[in-house]
Amino acid sequence: MDEPASSEITFADLEMFVSFAEREHFGRTAADLGVSVATVQRGVRALERKLGIALVEQAGRQVRMLDAGRVLVREAQAVLRARLDAVDTTRAEAGRxxxxxxxxxxxxxxxxxxxxxxxxxxxxxxxxxxxxxxxxxxxxxxxxxxxxxxxxxxxxxxxxxxxxxxxxxxxxxxxxxxxxxxxxxxxxxxxxxxxxxxxxxxxxxxxxxxxxxxxxxxxxxxxxxxxxxxxxxxxxxxxxxxxxxxxxxxxxxxxxxxxxxxxxxxxxxxxxxxxxxxxxxxxxxxxxxxxxxxxxxxxxxxxxxxxxxxx
Missing domain, CATH: 3.40.190.290 (D-Maltodextrin-Binding Protein; domain 2)
Incomplete structure (x- = not known):
């Protein structure tokens, strides 16, 4: 069995999933991001494959975040904030x-x-x-x-x-x-x-x-x-x-x-x-x-x- 491709997870992956988690709805997420519903669905499934775990479950038209998904959102938000902080701190140290x-x-x-x-x-x-x-x-x-x-x-x-x-x-x-x-x-x-x-x-x-x-x-x-x-x-x-x-x-x-x-x-x-x-x-x-x-x-x-x- 292949190891999860967690090293392939990008900031874009995390940003999309955090946006999806705020709505728990593929259609509304797609509309807000300006992409197709299929793009959001593929993004969530691709993230699950990279991690090797399920993040959401779907029953009919209802989508629900699993506990693992909530943990990822919390940690992803911290990572994305850290990225912004790193950029801003670097700019500040450079006199910007x-x-x-x-x-x-x-x-x-x-x-x-x-x-x-x-x-x-x-x-x-x-x-x-x-x-x-x-x-x-x-x-x-x-x-x-x-x-x-x-x-x-x-x-x-x-x-x-x-x-x-x-x-x-x-x-x-x-x-x-x-x-x-x-x-x-x-x-x-x-x-x-x-x-x-x-x-x-x-x-x-x-x-x-x-x-x-x-x-x-x-x-x-x-x-x-x-x-x-x-x-x-x-x-x-x-x-x-x-x-x-x-x-x-x-x-x-x-x-x-x-x-x-x-x-x-x-x-x-x-x-x-x-x-x-x-x-x-x-x-x-x-x-x-x-x-x-x-x-x-x-x-x-x-x-x-x-x-x-x-x-």
Whole structure:
């Protein structure tokens, strides 16, 4: 039996398969790539032959990714990113501008603040490309420390000496309740008023969970968690379903959830969190990073000023 011809796999093979995996449909993939359906089908089958394993299964007109296919997509995406990074790093070292900026940010910051910063940066430096990854604050910092992103926006301040960390602004945390809740029409609320209710929380290790516990502790109680999840948007989905209440960052106000009301927490020691910009000190002199930092600082100040005017 011949050995799999894995050495014959090309970037084009991987790019086509990643595109197919996003749709799991030969026709839509072909239309998006501007090729025939037969070309996509032959490409997938050829990749399977080269690897010596099945990547997809087909039952009638339905196509489904197998576990091996999902693994290949994950690894292929890493390879394709590495190729782009290698090109951009080489161009940067040769004195050419770096065209790819890898951004990691927390969930709520991806709703309004980070897109506004990147849009303004793109106006100043046309042709830039961004790769954005959103996650919990702790995972964002880990991504930066692993060298998997260039710039991080997070609510956790890393302390490593090789990082530059700048506070941008401080935002409130808010009580999230279902629309129709007796508290939903209030402008302000004390957390003591929901001390006996079930809470929806991010999973252990998430900074949003830490902020929630700290806010409740200042109000004099320990929250009882009904459900723990790994995504801040799922937290609000659970709140909207009426399962419990939660504490969420002010940045979630950049997104309207039709079944959730967010209320300012008004306790003697109001609960808030600071948003930081962090990046590797080694790239701090890069013009693109300097421009991004200037925009982020100014928009942070404007965010605080706008909130003050609204209050």
């Amino acid at each position: 501008p770096q065209r790819l900026l890898r951004i990691a940010h927390t969930y709520s910051l991806g709703l309004g603040f980070v897109p506004a910063v990147l849009a303004e940066l793109l106006q100043q430096q046309a042709g830039l490309r961004f790769h954005c990854r959103q996650s919990s604050a702790n995972e964002v910092v880990s991504t930066l420390l692993r060298g998997e992103c260039d710039v991080a926006f997070t609510s956790v301040s890393p302390t490593e000496a090789d990082l530059v960390v700048e506070p941008l602004f401080t935002e409130y945390v808010l009580l999230a309740v279902p629309v129709g809740d007796p508290l939903a029409e209030r402008d302000q609320v004390s957390l003591r008023e929901v001390a006996g209710r079930p809470f929806i929380s991010m999973e252990l290790g998430a900074s949003s969970r830490t902020h929630m516990i700290n806010a409740c502790a200042r109000a004099g109680f320990v929250p009882r968690f009904a459900i723990e999840v790994s995504d801040l948007f799922v937290v609000e989905a659970m709140v909207g379903a009426g399962i419990g209440v939660s504490v969420v960052p002010e940045g979630m106000n950049d997104h309207r959830h039709p079944r959730v009301a967010r209320i300012r927490i008004h306790d003697p020691d109001w609960a808030g969190r600071t948003i930081f910009l962090a990046y590797q000190r080694a790239i701090g002199q890069h013009p693109t990073v300097q421009a991004l930092a200037r925009i982020a600082r100014r928009r942070g100040r404007e965010r605080v000023s706008a909130r003050g005017c609204a209050g």
